[in-house]
Amino acid sequence: MRSSRQDVSGNYAGAVTRLLAHWVDLAVAGLLFVIGLVALDYVLQTIAGVDAVTDNPEVWSATAASVWLFLYWWVSIAVAGKTIGKAVLGLRVVSREGEILSSFRSALRAISLPFSYLLFGFGFLGIIFGRERRALHDVVAGSAVIYDWGPRTAELPVPISAYLARKSVTESDEPSLS
Amino acid sequence: MTSQDPLQGRLGKLANAIAARVVQTLDLPQLVSEIDVAAIVDQIDILEIMDQSDIDAILQQADMDAVLDSVDVDRVIARVDANALLERVDVNALLDRVEVDALLTRVDVNTLLDRVDVERLLNRIDVNALIARVDLDAVLDRVPVDELAQRAGIPEIVQESTSHMAASFIDALRRIAVGLDLVVYGLAQRILRRQAADLPQRPRLLAMEDSG
Numbered sequence: 001m002r003s004s005r006q007d008v009s010g011n012y013a014g015a016v017t018r019l020l021a022h023w024v025d026l027a028v029a030g031l032l033f034v035i036g037l038v039a040l041d042y043v044l045q046t047i048a049g050v051d052a053v054t055d056n057p058e059v060w061s062a063t064a065a066s067v068w069l070f071l072y073w074w075v076s077i078a079v080a081g082k083t084i085g086k087a088v089l090g091l092r093v094v095s096r097e098g099e100i101l102s103s104f105r106s107a108l109r110a111i112s113l114p115f116s117y118l119l120f121g122f123g124f125l126g127i128i129f130g131r132e133r134r135a136l137h138d139v140v141a142g143s144a145v146i147y148d149w150g151p152r153t154a155e156l157p158v159p160i161s162a163y164l165a166r167k168s169v170t171e172s173d174e175p176s177l178s
Numbered sequence: 179m180t181s182q183d184p185l186q187g188r189l190g191k192l193a194n195a196i197a198a199r200v201v202q203t204l205d206l207p208q209l210v211s212e213i214d215v216a217a218i219v220d221q222i223d224i225l226e227i228m229d230q231s232d233i234d235a236i237l238q239q240a241d242m243d244a245v246l247d248s249v250d251v252d253r254v255i256a257r258v259d260a261n262a263l264l265e266r267v268d269v270n271a272l273l274d275r276v277e278v279d280a281l282l283t284r285v286d287v288n289t290l291l292d293r294v295d296v297e298r299l300l301n302r303i304d305v306n307a308l309i310a311r312v313d314l315d316a317v318l319d320r321v322p323v324d325e326l327a328q329r330a331g332i333p334e335i336v337q338e339s340t341s342h343m344a345a346s347f348i349d350a351l352r353r354i355a356v357g358l359d360l361v362v363y364g365l366a367q368r369i370l371r372r373q374a375a376d377l378p379q380r381p382r383l384l385a386m387e388d389s390g
């Protein structure tokens with residue numbers, strides 16, 4: 001049945017996959033942040049005698065979280081072309097043309113990512129309605145997100161593949177889902 | 179050469195004449211039948227006779243082949259009580275005199291093995307009874323299970339199968355997500371009244387790689 005599945009490797013990734021990957025990234029980054037924050041606070045208290053978290057909890061936490069989240073998205077995209085969440089869901093960030101995204105553009109993408117949340121996530125609508133399924137931070141960084149399952153082929157489920165195959169045969173002049 | 183005694187010559191003739199007459203008169207068969215041969219034999223000391231005899235000289239003059247040809251060996255063997263004979267044999271003493279190493283060096287093991295019907299031998303072995311006598315716990319205690327598992331590559335197989343299962347599970351989740359992507363995107367394009375065929379499916383360079 002594997003051969004009956006349609007190959008979508010390299011295609012633009014859709015909203016559901018990217019949303020799930022984003023949730024995974026937020027969970028992983030948040031967990032790592034808490035662990036790192038506790039470890040850093042312990043080190044600062046024991047070595048330098050500074051109780052930064054207790055003294056300025058809001059400022060300290062917000063600053064640390066911002067820096068950490070930027071580093072998480074920037075470094076992982078610049079080094080591997082994917083974050084942990086994107087790796088789990090089988091996604092890769094490339095340039096708009098399909099090349100490896102530069103370190104600078106990766107940083108730009110990480111900085112502009114929070115702006116996609118503004119106005120109730122208006123910046124993410126481009127993933128659903130855009131021609132190239134790009135969010136606001138993708139447009140800013142000149143990036144795109146594609147399906148990439150590594151050595152394995154990214155595939156559609158069998159029922160949808162079969163539906164598309166039938167549609168392409170019987171209604172070749174009709175617009176298909178893909 | 180000495181001259182013969184005339185008296186002795188006459189006596190000798192007389193004696194011969196008398197003897198001839200006696201022999202003619204005697205009924206020899208009657209005489210022989212009246213002799214007690216058994217009594218005579220009892221008085222003969224055979225051992226003394228043998229001691230005085232030169233047995234070797236007698237045997238050298240004997241035609242042993244003719245003697246042996248006249249012996250009915252089968253009949254002799256038939257009369258031998260083999261069990262009684264064997265009971266008198268001291269097997270241990272016999273074996274002590276056997277030089278086993280020298281005997282074994284003369285054995286052609288390959289020829290011996292060629293003559294062994296292994297199938298027949300195995301058929302006679304009661305494997306279940308044999309296994310029942312084996313102390314498997316003791317055997318297994320001596321088996322380096324960890325080393326065997328390592329040499330058989332079982333950890334790699336387990337790792338590979340585990341990785342394969344995890345990858346299959348993740349791929350299944352990914353397929354569901356990709357399917358939902360397609361449904362959501364298709365609905366959005368219907369709302370916008372776009373022809374999906376006119377929309378790019380992938381970045382330009384990747385599409386070129388795919389087509390070229």
